[in-house]
Amino acid sequence: MKSSLHLAVACLFVMAGCGDDKPNKVDGPVSKLASPATTITLKSAQYVGRESCLECHAEQAKLWQDSHHDLAMAEVNNDTVLGDFNNATFTHAGITSTFTHKGGKYFVKTEGMDGQLQEFEIKYTFGAIPLQQYLIVFPDGRYQTLGIAWDSRLKEQGGQRWFHLYPEHPPKPGESLHWTGIDQVWNYQCAECHSTNLQKNYDAENDRYATTWSEINVSCEACHGPASNHLLWANKEAGWEQIPDMGLVARLNERKDVAWVIDPQTGIARRNKPLTHRIEVETCARCHSRRGIFSEDYQFGRPILDTHNVSLLRDGLYYPDGQIRDEVYVYGSFLQSKMYHAGVTCSDCHEPHSLKLRAEGNGVCLQCHQAEKFAAPAHHKHKSESTGSRCVECHMPETTYMVIDPRRDHSIRIPRPDLSVKLGVPNACTRCHTDQNNAWAVDTMHNWYGEIKQDWQDFAITLHEARRGNPAVAPELETLISNQTTPAIVRATLLMELPRYLSATSLPVIQGALQDSDPLVRQATINALSNTNPNLRLKLFFPLLDDSVRAVRLAATRELMDLPVDQLSEQQNKKLYMAITGYEKSLKVNADRPETMVQLGVLYSVQGRYLDAEHAYQKAIKLDDHFNAAYVNLADLFAQQQREAEGRAILKQGLTVLPNDPDLHHALGLSLIRSKQYDEAMPALARAASLAPDNARYRYVYAVALHSMGNARQAITILETALQQHPYDRQIMEALVAFYREAGQLDKAKAITARLQ
16 A cells, blocks of 8 residues: 555655755854964854843844744743633633632643643643734643633733634543643744744654753744854854854845835836845745745755745635645745745844834835835725735735634735626625625726736636636636746645646646756645656656755655665665655654654555554544544555454544544445445445535445446435536536446436546
């Protein structure tokens, strides 16, 4: 077994590096720097703490104080705790929690992991504005984030109250999102972005953490890197003249000597010199993105994909046009924007130490957009000083997360109500004018601006139709992928849809994408072609084991690890073996996560290490018994070893925890079919199809099983219904043609055949 549907889902969240086959150190090994007067040894940079920066950087430190970075995390005391702990109570979903303060300590009495009320001591605050969360330390070193938060807004704004972060469906004890569950473990989920020099220090053998940091909040070195060598330079210690780049690990100097000059023709500014690297944006992206970490060896100044996997514009995270949907933070949106491609960096708009905007209101936009043209009613069509006259209301609409925390979409797009009509995506017009509909917005935009022109982000219909399986979209899909003006994150997302449309014209597109200058595109190409034949994977992916970016090497290793030894030369076998060894080592960085243990199980299974694979899947279940992929993959492993009954037992164990999980029901049905227990298989397959009506594969399998049991009429009915929802599904149409012919419904068979052609 190479992989499964469930592994593919897991791979989106946690990925592993490919070892030390490529050098990634910025500060490098110990080196000697010589001068006529002295010879010094420059060691790898070490963290020295914010206090060491104050003498020279007092102004920046003052700006940083009380910023979101400063308040990212703190030890609890009277100054840091904002919530009401004066015997305050909060009742939600039948649970009353009590917050108290005694003896200089802070406590909450609330529902524990066993469902019983228990008192817990709060050790740390987490954030400050517009809400503050609280951390509770468990004996095994886990820091759990309480699901009840304090609304720190002013009372007249609805604040100064306790509230639940999951008000509609509060998680129950044992579920991963319950405050005691695995998805609320600070050490993995939150720590890297709320502290400086975070070391997770997870002990997989004993399932314990010994997490450390050099500073509790996001301090100077969290962005600028460890500063010991910079101090040597600043203090003019012996040999300081020979220290390169002032001893800085990464120089965030992309705005140095840069001016934005207004083009009188367009009214839009242009950078007076091109941007040659993206260190600043990628430094911010480490935390301001939807991503998963696959290496703790973060190197300042290196691409984010050396240590993190950035989410693409996946369905559920983003709308088809790239607008934010789930909590994806900023980076994935900003990559889509014209601003990013014009060379705008985060600090062009935000002061990097206070994090505040560089100007009030429209002022931040008018740094680069001529006021006479863009801050005028002739452009925005609203009364001056009204809400509608604010640039961000139309071009950066808000979505509220965590109940009370509004975030602006940084794709900075032109409103497209026409796409709202076609695809159901939101638009800025009707978000504000809630008493109007999308058709009104389309007409209004047309009256104001004339025919809506294709804009920078005009890929929505292609992506939507590609996900529906419409074969007519293939040429446009290839065109957008090949077009270098299409944002890289869009091209990478579109590449994930390409495999179902492969044709003779696809190979040049794929080859170009594998050589693309953006590693996000190279990585996505590998991931998209994971199910192609081994010979093609060998030819296309093997050279990428030497890619300059670790995430690309990772993807290539994962897709080559199942190749038979006899297909490779001795040199290739040696190279792949080293890559796989590093891949396994890096996977173990996240051995506290069930999805990583499933990945390890797949690796061990491919290698024939079945006992190790079994242990990995069992560990995944132990870490989170709600993680369905662990049960499915373990059952598949048992099936490979002719241990079908044990596999069914594992699936039934999963169903006791997840009784309404369609994947488990489907896997159980297939296992029963393999054991020729057809009568028992049918209810399981039926249950899977009903629980996942959007899953065309489950409906298809159920219909085929029904047909094989002699129930052709019901099978046809199910496929006809499925085809209405999935009008381009080839398997459904092919099955319908066969079933219609057998039933003597030749006209219907001909009609479907015509659609297939």
